[in-house]
Amino acid sequence: MAVERQFELGDAELEVLKALWDAGPATVRQVLAWLHHRGRRVAYTTVLTVLTRLEQKGFVTSDKSGLAYVYRAAVTRERVTRKRVKALMQQLFDGAAAPLVLQLIQNERFTKGEIQELAKLIEDLDAARRGRRT
């Protein structure tokens, strides 16, 4: 690879994006504060660099309204999340979702509420399937 791929997100980049998702549009300094708050000890310029790269990749936009540039996420958390999950499914299970779900259900713990919610969703799925007579 190394050629062709073009834009994916590394850990640091994702972390910065999260700051924008959680805190809304923010300046470099605000993102830095958010990261420090989360225990990520990085320098101001590091955040700046990451934001710049994210902008190059199209994940954020910026505009200078006051003294400093304000950065804003240009992609939704849902979109990025879905894409990542898809990629993982592709990589590990040749794109199939079921094995992943099965693994999660068997290996992870869920609260009562979560289990109920899952049960309900599954039931809905089943009902929909029947409804479509598939």
Add this chain to the structure above:
Amino acid sequence: MAVERQFELGDAELEVLKALWDAGPATVRQVLAWLHHRGRRVAYTTVLTVLTRLEQKGFVTSDKSGLAYVYRAAVTRERVTRKRVKALMQQLFDGAAAPLVLQLIQNERFTKGEIQELAKLIEDLDAARRGRRT
């Protein structure tokens, strides 16, 4: 980052590991054939390099029984898979499994059999939870 992390698997590395999982212990040439079969056009020496790195990282072992070294996976597919999924959960959902499962169920399609299997697993989970009086 760049420092500290030490060993994770890239796409190419994972693909090579898959070859060993699927086809069992194999020589460089056999892995190469497997990759070509899967449409991955890489050179012999590339495979050799990747296998060498995987060995350095402890993911495979090798032994020279005949003319060429035979490489063998030193980690199970399950172990690697679980670790990757955990990492994704950590990265995207702060370690929580439920949001990931919910997203999968809502966004992906499942066959009748899969839905039934899921329903059964959820039911078991629920029963176990009740059994524990938790």
Add this chain to the structure above:
DNA sequence: GACACTCTCCGACAACTGTAGTAGGATGCC
């Protein structure tokens, strides 16, 4: 105007990963 701050820009560097060429040893065939 000088000093202190705060920003952005540019350049840099190291680790990791993907990819591969070249050299040289081993083996087998004529």
Add this chain to the structure above:
DNA sequence: GGCATCCTACTACAGTTGTCGGAGAGTGTC
């Protein structure tokens, strides 16, 4: 013995990502 073939070791290089430092511009304060 010479030549083709196969294998490993070593080296290399580019792209990506994480991480910063220093230079220089803008702004506010005495």
